[in-house]
Amino acid sequence: MSPQREEVRVEVEGRTLTISNLHKVLYPATGTTKGEVLNYYAQIAPTLLPHLADRAVTRIRWPHGVQDQSFFEKNVPPRTPSWVRTVTVPTTGSRGTSRNGDTLVFPVVEDLATLTWLVNLAALELHVHQWTVDADGRPADADRLVIDLDPGEPAGLHECCRVALMVQDKLAERGLEGRPVTSGSKGLHLYAELPRRLPPEGSTALAKELAEELQREHPTLVTATMTKARRGGKVFLDWSQNSGSKTTISPYSLRGKERPFVATPVTWAEVEAGAEDELGLDQFRFEEVLERVADQGDLFA
Numbered sequence: 001m002s003p004q005r006e007e008v009r010v011e012v013e014g015r016t017l018t019i020s021n022l023h024k025v026l027y028p029a030t031g032t033t034k035g036e037v038l039n040y041y042a043q044i045a046p047t048l049l050p051h052l053a054d055r056a057v058t059r060i061r062w063p064h065g066v067q068d069q070s071f072f073e074k075n076v077p078p079r080t081p082s083w084v085r086t087v088t089v090p091t092t093g094s095r096g097t098s099r100n101g102d103t104l105v106f107p108v109v110e111d112l113a114t115l116t117w118l119v120n121l122a123a124l125e126l127h128v129h130q131w132t133v134d135a136d137g138r139p140a141d142a143d144r145l146v147i148d149l150d151p152g153e154p155a156g157l158h159e160c161c162r163v164a165l166m167v168q169d170k171l172a173e174r175g176l177e178g179r180p181v182t183s184g185s186k187g188l189h190l191y192a193e194l195p196r197r198l199p200p201e202g203s204t205a206l207a208k209e210l211a212e213e214l215q216r217e218h219p220t221l222v223t224a225t226m227t228k229a230r231r232g233g234k235v236f237l238d239w240s241q242n243s244g245s246k247t248t249i250s251p252y253s254l255r256g257k258e259r260p261f262v263a264t265p266v267t268w269a270e271v272e273a274g275a276e277d278e279l280g281l282d283q284f285r286f287e288e289v290l291e292r293v294a295d296q297g298d299l300f301a
Helices: 034-052 112-120 157-173 200-217 268-276 286-296
Strands: 007-012 015-020 025-027 057-061 071-073 086-090 103-107 123-128 131-133 139-151 178-182 188-198 235-238
Touching: 007 112, 015 112, 025 034, 034 112, 034 123, 034 286, 057 103, 086 139, 112 123, 139 157, 139 200, 157 178, 157 188, 157 200, 157 235, 157 268, 178 268, 188 200, 200 235
Parallel strands: none
Antiparallel strands: 007 015, 057 071, 057 123, 086 103, 131 139, 139 188, 139 235, 178 188
Protein backbone atom coordinates (compact mmCIF):
# COMPACT_ATOMS: atom_id res chain seq x y z
CA MET A 1 0.00 0.00 0.00
CA SER A 2 1.46 3.39 -0.99
CA PRO A 3 1.97 6.05 1.71
CA GLN A 4 -0.74 8.19 0.12
CA ARG A 5 -3.29 5.41 0.53
CA GLU A 6 -2.43 4.30 4.02
CA GLU A 7 -5.15 3.86 6.61
CA VAL A 8 -4.77 3.66 10.36
CA ARG A 9 -7.35 2.97 13.03
CA VAL A 10 -7.19 5.23 16.05
CA GLU A 11 -9.08 5.63 19.30
CA VAL A 12 -10.28 9.16 19.97
CA GLU A 13 -12.14 9.68 23.23
CA GLY A 14 -13.52 6.15 23.08
CA ARG A 15 -14.48 6.34 19.40
CA THR A 16 -12.73 4.19 16.78
CA LEU A 17 -11.88 6.16 13.64
CA THR A 18 -10.20 5.15 10.39
CA ILE A 19 -7.75 7.86 9.37
CA SER A 20 -6.47 7.86 5.80
CA ASN A 21 -3.75 9.46 3.70
CA LEU A 22 -1.75 11.00 6.53
CA HIS A 23 1.11 11.80 4.14
CA LYS A 24 -1.02 13.50 1.52
CA VAL A 25 0.16 17.08 1.00
CA LEU A 26 -2.77 19.47 1.45
CA TYR A 27 -0.75 22.71 1.24
CA PRO A 28 1.83 22.27 -1.55
CA ALA A 29 3.47 25.68 -1.01
CA THR A 30 4.57 24.61 2.48
CA GLY A 31 4.46 20.83 2.12
CA THR A 32 1.93 20.66 4.95
CA THR A 33 0.40 17.19 5.12
CA LYS A 34 -2.96 15.92 6.23
CA GLY A 35 -1.26 14.41 9.27
CA GLU A 36 0.04 17.83 10.27
CA VAL A 37 -3.42 19.33 9.80
CA LEU A 38 -4.95 16.63 11.99
CA ASN A 39 -2.25 17.27 14.58
CA TYR A 40 -3.00 21.01 14.60
CA TYR A 41 -6.71 20.43 15.14
CA ALA A 42 -6.02 17.88 17.88
CA GLN A 43 -3.78 20.36 19.71
CA ILE A 44 -6.08 23.36 19.28
CA ALA A 45 -9.24 21.38 20.10
CA PRO A 46 -9.45 22.41 23.80
CA THR A 47 -9.43 26.04 22.67
CA LEU A 48 -11.50 25.66 19.50
CA LEU A 49 -14.31 23.37 20.67
CA PRO A 50 -15.92 25.85 23.11
CA HIS A 51 -16.37 28.25 20.18
CA LEU A 52 -18.05 25.54 18.07
CA ALA A 53 -20.33 24.38 20.88
CA ASP A 54 -24.03 24.38 19.97
CA ARG A 55 -23.38 25.86 16.52
CA ALA A 56 -24.27 24.18 13.24
CA VAL A 57 -21.07 23.77 11.22
CA THR A 58 -20.68 24.28 7.49
CA ARG A 59 -17.47 22.82 6.11
CA ILE A 60 -15.32 23.59 3.09
CA ARG A 61 -13.46 20.50 1.95
CA TRP A 62 -10.32 20.15 -0.18
CA PRO A 63 -10.01 16.38 -0.79
CA HIS A 64 -6.97 16.81 -3.06
CA GLY A 65 -5.36 19.81 -1.39
CA VAL A 66 -5.76 23.56 -1.63
CA GLN A 67 -4.34 23.65 -5.14
CA ASP A 68 -7.39 21.71 -6.36
CA GLN A 69 -11.14 22.23 -6.24
CA SER A 70 -13.03 22.62 -2.99
CA PHE A 71 -16.70 22.32 -2.13
CA PHE A 72 -19.07 23.58 0.57
CA GLU A 73 -20.87 20.99 2.64
CA LYS A 74 -23.77 21.87 4.91
CA ASN A 75 -25.61 18.56 5.26
CA VAL A 76 -23.83 15.72 7.01
CA PRO A 77 -22.34 13.33 4.42
CA PRO A 78 -23.41 9.73 3.85
CA ARG A 79 -22.13 7.23 6.42
CA THR A 80 -21.94 9.82 9.16
CA PRO A 81 -21.27 7.98 12.44
CA SER A 82 -24.34 7.61 14.63
CA TRP A 83 -22.54 9.26 17.55
CA VAL A 84 -22.12 12.58 15.72
CA ARG A 85 -24.59 15.15 17.03
CA THR A 86 -26.73 16.63 14.26
CA VAL A 87 -29.37 19.36 14.11
CA THR A 88 -32.10 19.87 11.53
CA VAL A 89 -32.51 23.50 10.47
CA PRO A 90 -35.00 25.09 8.03
CA THR A 91 -33.30 26.26 4.87
CA THR A 92 -34.49 29.83 5.52
CA GLY A 93 -32.12 30.13 8.45
CA SER A 94 -32.56 30.12 12.18
CA ARG A 95 -36.20 31.06 12.66
CA GLY A 96 -39.51 29.68 11.55
CA THR A 97 -39.97 27.04 8.87
CA SER A 98 -39.21 27.28 5.20
CA ARG A 99 -42.10 27.78 2.85
CA ASN A 100 -41.36 24.57 1.00
CA GLY A 101 -40.53 22.56 4.11
CA ASP A 102 -36.88 22.01 3.13
CA THR A 103 -34.34 21.48 5.87
CA LEU A 104 -30.61 21.01 6.28
CA VAL A 105 -29.01 18.52 8.64
CA PHE A 106 -25.81 20.01 10.06
CA PRO A 107 -23.22 18.41 12.33
CA VAL A 108 -22.47 20.05 15.67
CA VAL A 109 -18.82 19.70 16.62
CA GLU A 110 -18.71 19.27 20.38
CA ASP A 111 -15.89 16.78 20.92
CA LEU A 112 -12.49 15.82 19.56
CA ALA A 113 -13.81 12.66 17.92
CA THR A 114 -16.27 14.62 15.77
CA LEU A 115 -13.62 17.22 14.94
CA THR A 116 -11.13 14.52 13.94
CA TRP A 117 -13.74 12.75 11.82
CA LEU A 118 -14.50 15.96 9.88
CA VAL A 119 -10.86 16.93 9.42
CA ASN A 120 -10.12 13.43 8.11
CA LEU A 121 -12.61 14.27 5.34
CA ALA A 122 -10.30 17.19 4.43
CA ALA A 123 -12.68 19.73 5.97
CA LEU A 124 -10.03 22.41 6.42
CA GLU A 125 -12.46 25.27 7.05
CA LEU A 126 -15.17 25.24 9.72
CA HIS A 127 -17.80 27.97 9.35
CA VAL A 128 -20.53 28.74 11.89
CA HIS A 129 -23.60 30.94 12.26
CA GLN A 130 -23.89 33.68 14.86
CA TRP A 131 -26.81 31.82 16.47
CA THR A 132 -26.81 28.60 18.46
CA VAL A 133 -29.11 25.64 18.96
CA ASP A 134 -30.61 24.55 22.26
CA ALA A 135 -30.28 21.13 23.90
CA ASP A 136 -33.12 19.82 21.73
CA GLY A 137 -31.51 21.12 18.53
CA ARG A 138 -33.91 24.02 18.07
CA PRO A 139 -32.30 27.16 16.62
CA ALA A 140 -32.13 30.09 19.02
CA ASP A 141 -31.54 33.76 18.29
CA ALA A 142 -28.12 35.31 17.73
CA ASP A 143 -25.88 35.62 20.77
CA ARG A 144 -23.19 37.66 19.03
CA LEU A 145 -22.58 40.16 16.27
CA VAL A 146 -19.87 39.87 13.62
CA ILE A 147 -18.55 42.37 11.11
CA ASP A 148 -16.25 41.13 8.36
CA LEU A 149 -13.66 43.73 7.30
CA ASP A 150 -12.82 42.81 3.72
CA PRO A 151 -10.20 44.97 1.95
CA GLY A 152 -10.48 45.79 -1.74
CA GLU A 153 -7.11 46.03 -3.48
CA PRO A 154 -4.83 47.88 -3.06
CA ALA A 155 -6.14 48.13 0.52
CA GLY A 156 -5.00 45.37 2.84
CA LEU A 157 -4.73 44.35 6.46
CA HIS A 158 -3.21 47.73 7.40
CA GLU A 159 -6.36 49.54 6.25
CA CYS A 160 -8.52 46.92 7.96
CA CYS A 161 -6.76 47.66 11.25
CA ARG A 162 -7.39 51.39 10.84
CA VAL A 163 -11.08 50.76 10.19
CA ALA A 164 -11.31 48.18 12.99
CA LEU A 165 -10.46 50.88 15.51
CA MET A 166 -13.33 52.98 14.11
CA VAL A 167 -15.69 50.01 14.33
CA GLN A 168 -14.61 49.43 17.92
CA ASP A 169 -15.59 53.01 18.78
CA LYS A 170 -19.00 52.52 17.17
CA LEU A 171 -19.50 49.29 19.09
CA ALA A 172 -18.54 51.03 22.34
CA GLU A 173 -21.14 53.73 21.68
CA ARG A 174 -23.70 50.93 21.66
CA GLY A 175 -22.37 49.33 24.83
CA LEU A 176 -20.63 46.50 22.97
CA GLU A 177 -17.02 45.34 23.13
CA GLY A 178 -15.34 44.10 19.98
CA ARG A 179 -13.02 41.12 19.80
CA PRO A 180 -10.69 41.16 16.76
CA VAL A 181 -9.76 38.05 14.78
CA THR A 182 -7.53 37.97 11.72
CA SER A 183 -9.51 36.22 9.00
CA GLY A 184 -6.68 33.97 7.85
CA SER A 185 -7.26 35.42 4.39
CA LYS A 186 -6.97 39.17 3.72
CA GLY A 187 -8.81 40.99 6.47
CA LEU A 188 -10.21 41.03 9.97
CA HIS A 189 -13.36 39.93 11.73
CA LEU A 190 -14.79 41.80 14.70
CA TYR A 191 -17.13 39.99 17.08
CA ALA A 192 -19.21 41.45 19.88
CA GLU A 193 -21.22 39.50 22.44
CA LEU A 194 -24.81 40.72 22.55
CA PRO A 195 -26.22 41.63 25.99
CA ARG A 196 -29.41 39.86 24.96
CA ARG A 197 -30.17 37.58 22.07
CA LEU A 198 -31.52 39.13 18.89
CA PRO A 199 -33.24 37.53 15.93
CA PRO A 200 -30.80 37.44 12.98
CA GLU A 201 -32.68 40.21 11.22
CA GLY A 202 -32.17 42.39 14.31
CA SER A 203 -28.43 41.76 14.58
CA THR A 204 -28.09 42.24 10.82
CA ALA A 205 -29.86 45.59 11.03
CA LEU A 206 -27.56 46.66 13.88
CA ALA A 207 -24.42 45.71 11.95
CA LYS A 208 -25.69 47.45 8.81
CA GLU A 209 -26.49 50.61 10.75
CA LEU A 210 -22.96 50.72 12.13
CA ALA A 211 -21.38 50.03 8.73
CA GLU A 212 -23.42 52.71 6.98
CA GLU A 213 -22.52 55.27 9.66
CA LEU A 214 -18.84 54.68 9.01
CA GLN A 215 -19.38 54.77 5.27
CA ARG A 216 -20.91 58.23 5.59
CA GLU A 217 -18.14 59.46 7.90
CA HIS A 218 -15.21 57.94 5.98
CA PRO A 219 -16.38 57.51 2.37
CA THR A 220 -12.87 57.25 0.91
CA LEU A 221 -11.86 54.41 3.23
CA VAL A 222 -15.04 52.52 4.16
CA THR A 223 -17.88 51.03 2.15
CA ALA A 224 -20.98 49.19 3.29
CA THR A 225 -22.02 48.46 -0.30
CA MET A 226 -22.12 44.88 -1.56
CA THR A 227 -21.14 45.84 -5.12
CA LYS A 228 -17.56 44.62 -5.62
CA ALA A 229 -16.84 47.27 -8.24
CA ARG A 230 -17.11 49.93 -5.52
CA ARG A 231 -14.68 48.32 -3.08
CA GLY A 232 -11.37 49.25 -4.73
CA GLY A 233 -8.99 50.72 -2.17
CA LYS A 234 -11.65 50.59 0.54
CA VAL A 235 -12.54 48.29 3.40
CA PHE A 236 -15.93 46.65 2.92
CA LEU A 237 -17.81 46.20 6.19
CA ASP A 238 -19.78 43.07 5.50
CA TRP A 239 -22.76 43.33 7.83
CA SER A 240 -24.62 40.53 6.03
CA GLN A 241 -22.67 37.80 7.85
CA ASN A 242 -25.27 38.14 10.62
CA SER A 243 -28.06 36.82 8.40
CA GLY A 244 -29.63 33.65 9.76
CA SER A 245 -28.51 31.65 6.74
CA LYS A 246 -24.91 32.93 6.55
CA THR A 247 -21.79 31.68 8.27
CA THR A 248 -18.33 33.02 9.14
CA ILE A 249 -15.08 31.13 9.55
CA SER A 250 -14.71 30.06 13.18
CA PRO A 251 -11.87 31.47 15.25
CA TYR A 252 -8.98 28.98 15.26
CA SER A 253 -10.10 27.30 12.02
CA LEU A 254 -7.58 26.78 9.27
CA ARG A 255 -8.16 28.44 5.89
CA GLY A 256 -7.88 26.76 2.52
CA LYS A 257 -5.41 29.32 1.20
CA GLU A 258 -2.00 28.85 -0.36
CA ARG A 259 -0.45 28.62 3.08
CA PRO A 260 -1.97 27.14 6.28
CA PHE A 261 -3.19 30.37 7.81
CA VAL A 262 -5.66 30.38 10.69
CA ALA A 263 -8.45 32.74 11.74
CA THR A 264 -6.56 34.04 14.77
CA PRO A 265 -7.80 36.10 17.74
CA VAL A 266 -5.52 39.07 18.36
CA THR A 267 -5.24 41.86 20.91
CA TRP A 268 -6.31 45.45 20.35
CA ALA A 269 -2.66 46.42 20.87
CA GLU A 270 -1.80 44.28 17.85
CA VAL A 271 -4.57 45.93 15.83
CA GLU A 272 -3.24 49.36 16.82
CA ALA A 273 0.24 48.29 15.71
CA GLY A 274 -1.23 47.17 12.39
CA ALA A 275 -2.99 50.51 11.99
CA GLU A 276 0.25 52.43 12.58
CA ASP A 277 2.54 50.28 10.44
CA GLU A 278 1.79 48.28 7.28
CA LEU A 279 4.04 45.55 8.67
CA GLY A 280 2.59 45.75 12.17
CA LEU A 281 0.22 42.80 11.83
CA ASP A 282 0.02 39.82 9.50
CA GLN A 283 -1.96 36.62 9.13
CA PHE A 284 -0.77 33.72 11.31
CA ARG A 285 0.16 30.18 10.36
CA PHE A 286 -1.04 27.25 12.44
CA GLU A 287 2.33 26.72 14.16
CA GLU A 288 2.31 30.34 15.30
CA VAL A 289 -1.26 30.01 16.59
CA LEU A 290 -0.33 27.05 18.77
CA GLU A 291 2.57 29.08 20.20
CA ARG A 292 0.28 32.08 20.81
CA VAL A 293 -2.27 29.98 22.67
CA ALA A 294 0.46 28.38 24.78
CA ASP A 295 1.82 31.84 25.67
CA GLN A 296 -1.35 33.96 25.86
CA GLY A 297 -4.24 31.55 26.30
CA ASP A 298 -7.49 31.99 24.42
CA LEU A 299 -7.78 35.65 23.42
CA PHE A 300 -11.32 34.95 22.18
CA ALA A 301 -12.53 33.61 25.51
